[in-house]
Amino acid sequence: xxxxxxxxxxxxxxxxxxxxxxxxxxxxxxxxxxxxxxxxxxxxxxxxxxxxxxxxxxxxxxxxxxxxxxxxxxxxxxxxxxxxxxxxxxxxxxxxxxxxxxxxxxxxxxxxxxxxxxxxxxxxxxxxxxxxxxxxxxxxxxxxxxxxxxxxxxxxxxxxxxxxxxxxxxxxxxxxxxxxxxxxxxxxxxxxxxxxxxxxxxxxxxxxxxxxxxxxxxxxxxxxxxxxxxxxxxxxxxxxxxxxxxxxxxxxxxxxxxxxxxxxxxxxxxxxxxxxxxxxxxxxxxxxxxxxxxxxx
Amino acid sequence: xxxxxxxxxxxxxxxxxxxxxxxxxxxxxxxxxxxxxxxxxxxxxxxxxxxxxxxxxxxxxxxxxxxxxxxxxxxxxxxxxxxxxxxxxxxxxxxxxxxxxxxxxxxxxxxxxxxxxxxxxxxxxxxxxxxxxxxxxxxxxxxxxxxxxxxxxxxxxxxxxxxxxxxxxxxxxxxxxxxxxxxxxxxxxxxxxxxxxxxxxxxxxxxxxxxxxxxxxxxxxxxxxxxxxxxxxxxxxxxxxxxxxxxxxxxxxxxxxxxxxxxxxxxxxxxxxxxxxx
Numbered sequence: 001x002x003x004x005x006x007x008x009x010x011x012x013x014x015x016x017x018x019x020x021x022x023x024x025x026x027x028x029x030x031x032x033x034x035x036x037x038x039x040x041x042x043x044x045x046x047x048x049x050x051x052x053x054x055x056x057x058x059x060x061x062x063x064x065x066x067x068x069x070x071x072x073x074x075x076x077x078x079x080x081x082x083x084x085x086x087x088x089x090x091x092x093x094x095x096x097x098x099x100x101x102x103x104x105x106x107x108x109x110x111x112x113x114x115x116x117x118x119x120x121x122x123x124x125x126x127x128x129x130x131x132x133x134x135x136x137x138x139x140x141x142x143x144x145x146x147x148x149x150x151x152x153x154x155x156x157x158x159x160x161x162x163x164x165x166x167x168x169x170x171x172x173x174x175x176x177x178x179x180x181x182x183x184x185x186x187x188x189x190x191x192x193x194x195x196x197x198x199x200x201x202x203x204x205x206x207x208x209x210x211x212x213x214x215x216x217x218x219x220x221x222x223x224x225x226x227x228x229x230x231x232x233x234x235x236x237x238x239x240x241x242x243x244x245x246x247x248x249x250x251x252x253x254x255x256x257x258x259x260x261x262x263x264x265x266x267x268x269x270x271x272x273x274x275x276x277x278x279x280x281x282x283x284x285x286x287x288x289x290x291x292x293x294x295x296x297x
Numbered sequence: 298x299x300x301x302x303x304x305x306x307x308x309x310x311x312x313x314x315x316x317x318x319x320x321x322x323x324x325x326x327x328x329x330x331x332x333x334x335x336x337x338x339x340x341x342x343x344x345x346x347x348x349x350x351x352x353x354x355x356x357x358x359x360x361x362x363x364x365x366x367x368x369x370x371x372x373x374x375x376x377x378x379x380x381x382x383x384x385x386x387x388x389x390x391x392x393x394x395x396x397x398x399x400x401x402x403x404x405x406x407x408x409x410x411x412x413x414x415x416x417x418x419x420x421x422x423x424x425x426x427x428x429x430x431x432x433x434x435x436x437x438x439x440x441x442x443x444x445x446x447x448x449x450x451x452x453x454x455x456x457x458x459x460x461x462x463x464x465x466x467x468x469x470x471x472x473x474x475x476x477x478x479x480x481x482x483x484x485x486x487x488x489x490x491x492x493x494x495x496x497x498x499x500x501x502x503x504x505x506x507x508x509x510x511x512x513x514x515x516x517x518x519x520x521x522x523x524x525x526x527x528x529x530x531x532x533x534x535x536x537x538x539x540x541x542x543x544x545x546x547x548x549x550x551x552x553x554x555x556x557x558x559x560x561x562x563x564x565x566x567x568x569x570x571x572x573x574x575x
Contacts, residue, residue: 183558249492
């Protein structure tokens with residue numbers, strides 16, 4: 001199967017400046033990250049705040065410029081073209097908080113119309129296409145006339161999905177799409193994403209810190225820590241046999257609701273009776289075991 | 298249960314906004330015995346926060362109005378006791394750990410200032426007195442109890458100088474200042490990373506056990522319920538739909554809403570199928 005998206009050696013440095021504006025160093029927000037997503041599959045990027053997961057999404061969307069590395073879409077190197085209209089027809093994004101990613105002064109229909117106009121859908125087609133998109137995300141077509149404040153969180157996220165699908169993209173970047181939603185609403189939005197993926201043959205880049213959700217949605221998962229992918233592989237095998245200390249700590253930290261889940265969580269040694277931080281744990285292990293015994297990919 | 302430390306009985310609350318009255322709580326009852334770990338779980342709009350606010354006396358009236366029921370603390374009804382009496386209990390006998398460590402701390406005062414002020418007023422309400430030095434000694438002591446490695450440095454810091462996990466620890470320390478018997482925690486750690494949240498939950502659990510406190514954990518996260526409580530109340534639309542020992546609830550939920558809620562939680566072991574075709 002061919003890869004729709006391929007990321008090779010992607011790196012982003014942010015300059016650190018002193019009080020006088022002189023550059024004193026760099027922060028490696030994303031450090032030599034490589035992965036590929038086959039057509040129609042879901043790649044999950046798991047990481048905590050500061051891991052670089054959103055910066056990767058922003059670079060793929062063309063909202064930030066990579067310091068180094070390549071982004072290939074359908075085999076073409078498009079590193080310089082991200083952010084162009086032609087690119088925007090192929091790659092779209094659904095943001096975390098639908099409350100702030102929808103314009104409160106536009107009706108749902110007007111919001112969905114923006115990408116239609118921008119990408120040259122004839123005006124006469126707009127109404128039909130908006131209705132079609134609303135049906136796709138299982139909302140009544142008369143929602144086109146409503147404003148975001150009249151909608152629930154789940155409904156708003158459906159509108160955001162409809163807007164992202166307006167230009168019929170191939171790749172959808174989902175940045176924590178359900179983290180603002182109640183768990184029962186989250187389940188319905190995930191149902192929708194899975195169904196749409198099948199119907200439209202979409203490829204997803206799924207960014208989340210929710211490992212339980214990741215386990216049930218992503219085909220392949222990459223665990224990000226301090227800008228690096230520390231572990232990657234088929235989701236089931238990474239979750240069942242985590243190799244890297246950070247992956248183990250992440251898994252050990254998830255609050256779970258059954259004994260079976262509890263049994264699969266790795267045991268993490270306590271330091272002074274407390275759960276160690278990632279830095280502490282990794283420092284501890286580095287002292288205890290030679291680096292070569294640890295899997296780094 | 299007559300011997301419960303906190304007992305909410307048949308609490309009904311309504312809100313009136315723009316001339317429209319909504320019944321938000323319909324006769325909620327729950328018990329928090331001394332030294333117990335109780336969870337109150339529900340999704341947004343379930344009434345869990347209104348219940349918590351009623352207990353703490355933080356409801357704004359109007360628009361809110363308690364239309365029935367009682368909230369007994371140590372056998373005395375908080376709703377009918379004089380404000381002065383109630384003030385003596387709030388923040389002293391029962392304390393709250395708030396959710397958002399960013400917005401519950403004042404950015405322009407040091408941690409020592411903020412904790413010192415809380416302690417000063419708590420002392421005043423209880424008719425105790427302590428000089429500045431004694432107060433600081435107590436602040437350092439409590440910061441040590443929440444496992445801060447260098448309490449004096451933390452006390453000198455402004456909130457922005459601390460990480461999210463440290464700020465959440467400070468909020469817990471604030472709640473412990475005047476040695477409460479009951480700790481009410483409103484989604485602690487939700488705003489934090491999962492590894493930090495795990496640390497905070499373990500800290501809370503350890504503290505509650507070490508110090509013999511009662512814990513009322515308000516949360517929407519069923520995983521947090523299982524990790525931190527041994528008895529749970531499930532709320533939906535202003536009603537307690539089910540209450541059981543926590544282990545039993547997850548083994549065999551009885552209420553349809555509880556069942557649906559548990560079924561909606563994705564499992565770390567996999568096997569949660571999303572999509573209509575599944």
